[in-house]
Amino acid sequence: MAETTRCGFAALVGAPNAGKSTLLNRMTGAKLSIVSPKAQTTRFRVLGILMREHTQILLVDTPGIFRPRRKLDRAMVAAAWTGSDDADITLLLVDAKSGLTEAVAEIIDRLAKAGRKIWLVLNKTDLVTPEVLLPLTAAITEKLIVEHVFMVSARSGSGVDDLLDRLAENLPEGPYLYPEDDLTDLPDRLLAAELVREQIFMQTHEEVPYGATVETESYKERPDGSVRIDATIYVSRAGHKAILIGERGQKIRQIGERARKQLSALLERPCHLFLNVKERSGWDEERARLRAIGLDDVP
Numbered sequence: 001m002a003e004t005t006r007c008g009f010a011a012l013v014g015a016p017n018a019g020k021s022t023l024l025n026r027m028t029g030a031k032l033s034i035v036s037p038k039a040q041t042t043r044f045r046v047l048g049i050l051m052r053e054h055t056q057i058l059l060v061d062t063p064g065i066f067r068p069r070r071k072l073d074r075a076m077v078a079a080a081w082t083g084s085d086d087a088d089i090t091l092l093l094v095d096a097k098s099g100l101t102e103a104v105a106e107i108i109d110r111l112a113k114a115g116r117k118i119w120l121v122l123n124k125t126d127l128v129t130p131e132v133l134l135p136l137t138a139a140i141t142e143k144l145i146v147e148h149v150f151m152v153s154a155r156s157g158s159g160v161d162d163l164l165d166r167l168a169e170n171l172p173e174g175p176y177l178y179p180e181d182d183l184t185d186l187p188d189r190l191l192a193a194e195l196v197r198e199q200i201f202m203q204t205h206e207e208v209p210y211g212a213t214v215e216t217e218s219y220k221e222r223p224d225g226s227v228r229i230d231a232t233i234y235v236s237r238a239g240h241k242a243i244l245i246g247e248r249g250q251k252i253r254q255i256g257e258r259a260r261k262q263l264s265a266l267l268e269r270p271c272h273l274f275l276n277v278k279e280r281s282g283w284d285e286e287r288a289r290l291r292a293i294g295l296d297d298v299p
């Protein structure tokens, strides 16, 4: 008799910097979503696909939820909530060290109204003493009905296996939606742009990374098995362009070099990456740019 299979979506919802991307990467065992110590680095949903026994778990990473001001921010927030609405189980990720902040309280209010099936995941337990976890859980469950509570450290991996086992048991029965060896539905060209953006976050400071967006202009597979990728970095201010390029082009070379190495490793083939920096004030208000980075339903 054929084995019963399960397949379903689990959305990761949380305040900026709760550790969603780190957890997603830990769960899938691959570097799918970009991780950076700066808040609001995730701009669109990334799907991590992972197999656990006879269950295919589809993980949706969402941007941190915060009060939107710019059109870009509003689109990010809308994308975050769509992720949660589509999911079978919503994992509310809370940074145990920061605790029940105002941002967390707002998310809780919204989740309470939506009536979703929620699992509370307290993250960064490596940073706190165990005594803070129970009162924090109590404070949250007073406002929101949650089905299960997990204590994890996305960084060390502690508690993550248990979370995965429980997810695998609880997702609905059904056929797999993706091939078993797929890792993500993130197209390679979007992955390339994300890796460049991650390097901008790591190698520049203050508003520069927030004012920059990256688009893959062309993605060509060559007969020798390598890929040539041309990407444009759009910046909203002239000053930022100079910073990104750096003295004698040193900064942009370093950004390109590191992104290229990671991309080659992920795609398992040699990559040639060409970067171009363009100034485009107000790009973050433009619909076409938002669409190019995967945010099309701009409210």
Ligand SMILES: Nc1nc2c(ncn2[C@@H]2O[C@H](COP(=O)(O)OP(=O)(O)OP(=O)(O)O)[C@@H](O)[C@H]2O)c(=O)[nH]1
Pocket: 014, 015, 016, 017, 018, 019, 020, 021, 022, 023, 034, 035, 036, 037, 038, 039, 040, 041, 042, 062, 063, 064, 065, 123, 124, 125, 126, 127, 152, 153, 154, 155, 156
């Ligand atoms: N000590 C510790 N740090 C963690 C843990 N999980 C994440 N971090 C750190 O917290 C910071 C934010 O992590 P991200 O995974 O980028 O957070 P995010 O929720 O995806 O953030 P946004 O993309 O801004 O929404 C990074 O510096 C991580 O290294 C953890 O379990 N323990």
